[in-house]
Amino acid sequence: MVLPATMVEMWTMVGSTIASFMFIMAIIRQYCPYEIRRFMEKLSHRINTFFNPYIRISIHEFSGDRLKRSEAYANVEAYLSSNTSKSAKRLKAEMGKDSSNIVLSMDEFERVTDEFRGAKVWWLLTKTATPPRSMMLMSYYPEQERRFYKLTFHKRYREIVTDYYLGHVVKEGKEIRVKNRQRKLFTNSPGYKWPSYKQTMWSHIVFEHPATFETMALEGHKKKEIIEDLLTFSKSKEFYERIGKAWKRGYLLHGPPGTGKSTMIAAMANLLSYDVYDLELTAVKDNTELRKLLIETTSKSIIVIEDIDCSLDLTGQRKKMGEKSSKEDQKNDGFCSKERKEEGNISNNGNDQISKVTLSGLLNFIDGLWSACGGERLIVFTTNYVEKLDAALIRRGRMDKHIELSYCSFEGFKVLAKNYLGIESHQMFDKIENLMGDVKITPADVAESLMPKSPVDGPERCLSRLILALEEAKEEVAVAVAEEAKGKDEEAKEIDEQIHVQGDKDQV
Numbered sequence: 001m002v003l004p005a006t007m008v009e010m011w012t013m014v015g016s017t018i019a020s021f022m023f024i025m026a027i028i029r030q031y032c033p034y035e036i037r038r039f040m041e042k043l044s045h046r047i048n049t050f051f052n053p054y055i056r057i058s059i060h061e062f063s064g065d066r067l068k069r070s071e072a073y074a075n076v077e078a079y080l081s082s083n084t085s086k087s088a089k090r091l092k093a094e095m096g097k098d099s100s101n102i103v104l105s106m107d108e109f110e111r112v113t114d115e116f117r118g119a120k121v122w123w124l125l126t127k128t129a130t131p132p133r134s135m136m137l138m139s140y141y142p143e144q145e146r147r148f149y150k151l152t153f154h155k156r157y158r159e160i161v162t163d164y165y166l167g168h169v170v171k172e173g174k175e176i177r178v179k180n181r182q183r184k185l186f187t188n189s190p191g192y193k194w195p196s197y198k199q200t201m202w203s204h205i206v207f208e209h210p211a212t213f214e215t216m217a218l219e220g221h222k223k224k225e226i227i228e229d230l231l232t233f234s235k236s237k238e239f240y241e242r243i244g245k246a247w248k249r250g251y252l253l254h255g256p257p258g259t260g261k262s263t264m265i266a267a268m269a270n271l272l273s274y275d276v277y278d279l280e281l282t283a284v285k286d287n288t289e290l291r292k293l294l295i296e297t298t299s300k301s302i303i304v305i306e307d308i309d310c311s312l313d314l315t316g317q318r319k320k321m322g323e324k325s326s327k328e329d330q331k332n333d334g335f336c337s338k339e340r341k342e343e344g345n346i347s348n349n350g351n352d353q354i355s356k357v358t359l360s361g362l363l364n365f366i367d368g369l370w371s372a373c374g375g376e377r378l379i380v381f382t383t384n385y386v387e388k389l390d391a392a393l394i395r396r397g398r399m400d401k402h403i404e405l406s407y408c409s410f411e412g413f414k415v416l417a418k419n420y421l422g423i424e425s426h427q428m429f430d431k432i433e434n435l436m437g438d439v440k441i442t443p444a445d446v447a448e449s450l451m452p453k454s455p456v457d458g459p460e461r462c463l464s465r466l467i468l469a470l471e472e473a474k475e476e477v478a479v480a481v482a483e484e485a486k487g488k489d490e491e492a493k494e495i496d497e498q499i500h501v502q503g504d505k506d507q508v
């Protein structure tokens with residue numbers, strides 16, 4: 001095809017005009033002072049705003065000091081990932097919950113349309129780059145990208161969008177996030193040195209403990225009571241507001257080692273889909289740090305302090321203040337058999353500094369003014385020695401529900417047999433029931449006996465192993481009782497002899 005001469009001339013002219021325009025723009029950009037450029041930008045922005053009937057709202061990923069990702073941004077992201085993945089043409093794929101599925105969301109510079117009560121809106125995911133203030137700093141602080149969502153809509157929908165649509169997006173986004181989120185297990189353990197830019201005091205991994213109440217060896221009625229208590233708590237936002245109480249609840253789990261206290265915490269977290277904050281009290285420097293840790297916890301979480309009796313010398317502090325504290329007393333009472341023996345582990349915050357957390361600091365942590373921030377939190381203490389704890393620490397209101405986890409009952413054994421061996425009845429069960437009536441055995445010991453140790457281990461072998469363990473324990477108890485009786489006999493004989501000797505002396 002041959003173009004007419006005039007047409008060719010015209011295109012040549014357009015081409016050269018565009019080239020000249022771009023050249024001039026480049027010159028202006030390079031040599032025009034920054035202030036003038038900024039003024040021109042502002043002016044064009046004002047003119048544009050005056051004639052443009054569309055309103056824009058930006059939702060930035062990070063606001064302020066970049067420390068915390070904005071909640072609003074995360075909610076919009078979740079909302080758009082589920083509502084627009086069908087209409088967007090360029091999508092971003094990420095691993096979702098439990099690494100089992102892929103979650104799609106819109107990619108950068110992608111624009112999607114949404115409709116709400118007749119109002120049409122457009123979402124765009126975009127970003128700006130903030131260059132460092134001077135070229136000198138370029139190598140130290142590379143260009144930072146700031147991503148944000150831009151929501152555009154006609155001004156006649158202003159009310160619908162600002163009053164209803166944004167609320168709808170945040171609410172739906174929040175629900176989607178709860179559904180998709182990977183639960184986390186946080187720790188303040190000093191084993192990990194925090195990078196200086198990271199200001200958070202907790203580090204976390206994905207929480208993947210498989211324990212549930214179903215798999216716990218516990219009497220049915222007790223299990224039901226605890227589950228109902230937990231579920232009622234999680235649905236009681238309005239109730240707590242009405243009665244003027246912070247939305248939190250304290251649980252004290254006590255019982256001998258191996259009776260399922262830690263397992264129950266995991267089951268609680270799984271039941272309610274809460275995060276877990278495992279607080280290592282001995283690693284906390286002082287009460288101020290304890291408060292900071294508390295503020296950084298989020299709602300829908302369980303704050304756990306395991307072996308509270310071992311964490312700090314809480315009763316000791318109270319004693320020192322009041323009566324005189326006898327060191328002998330504490331040594332003899334067997335208090336905190338776990339770590340007290342490992343000298344240096346007590347009240348050592350990992351920096352070779354002694355922890356200055358006090359009982360009053362801990363009491364304030366549980367139900368002081370700061371403890372109300374966030375809401376929907378469980379505080380769980382575990383201990384092997386409930387009777388040694390300060391009464392103020394475990395009074396109702398702080399530790400609202402006390403749960404005793406004790407030795408394995410026959411009912412508990414049946415749950416374990418079903419979990420471990422897949423059987424609900426067996427001829428050996430009667431013998432086990434009889435033996436369990438005579439001796440105390442922890443669920444941990446029962447579980448260990450029932451655990452198949454080789455591919456050929458069937459139910460018979462595992463049950464026989466348990467019977468053997470029970471019989472051994474019974475024998476040990478019998479020996480201990482006999483020795484105690486023997487000791488008492490000898491003691492009585494000694495006293496008799498002493499009386500005899502004394503009588504002889506008196507006669508002389």
Ligand SMILES: Nc1ncnc2c1ncn2[C@@H]1O[C@H](COP(=O)(O)OP(=O)(O)OP(=O)(O)O)[C@@H](O)[C@H]1O
Nearest residue numbers: 215216217256257258259260261262263443444447
């Ligand atoms: N009630 C239970 N139901 C099911 N399994 C249990 C139960 N109690 C203990 N176990 C088993 O025993 C192991 C130890 O239990 P767990 O760590 O929960 O005990 P604990 O009470 O926290 O002990 P400690 O006081 O020493 O911390 C668990 O891995 C679990 O398999």
Ligand SMILES: [Mg+2]
Nearest residue numbers: 261262306382
């Ligand atoms: Mg434990």
